[in-house]
Amino acid sequence: MEELDAVELPYPDCDAKNLFVRDDKRRFYYLITVKGDKRVDLKEFRKTYGTKPLTFVKPDELEQILGLIPGAVTPFGLLNDEEKKVVFYIDSAFKDGSGLTGVHPNDNTATVWLKAEDLIKIIQEHENEVNVVEI
Numbered sequence: 001m002e003e004l005d006a007v008e009l010p011y012p013d014c015d016a017k018n019l020f021v022r023d024d025k026r027r028f029y030y031l032i033t034v035k036g037d038k039r040v041d042l043k044e045f046r047k048t049y050g051t052k053p054l055t056f057v058k059p060d061e062l063e064q065i066l067g068l069i070p071g072a073v074t075p076f077g078l079l080n081d082e083e084k085k086v087v088f089y090i091d092s093a094f095k096d097g098s099g100l101t102g103v104h105p106n107d108n109t110a111t112v113w114l115k116a117e118d119l120i121k122i123i124q125e126h127e128n129e130v131n132v133v134e135i
Helices: 042-049 059-066 075-080 116-126
Strands: 014-023 029-036 055-058 086-091 101-105 112-115 130-133
Touching: 014 042, 014 059, 014 075, 014 101, 029 042, 029 075, 042 055, 059 075, 075 086, 086 116, 112 116, 116 130
Parallel strands: 029 086, 086 130
Antiparallel strands: 014 029, 014 055, 101 112
């Protein structure tokens, strides 16, 4: 995210930050997508959404489940989740204003902007669970 600050983006207020986390037993995986300027308190997230303790997924699990490398986490990686075991949480703030969200196309050297509603539909059509929540 720090490197992104040096790039002039057409919609800087719509850029997404993505956190790929799992529970302490490696049974449940979550992709949390928020606006780039937000911080996510994982302890608060746990309390609010009833998860077990959360930790960031290790690079080998990231590659195995989403086919991605660290720094390139994106909701589009869910399309590589063949078992559909990752639950997607997207911040409802993306629906405000223009409704746009900027995400990587499975590569962190580019950003694509699309309507949050369209992104949600794509992930739902892939059959991953989607939750639009206030984070």
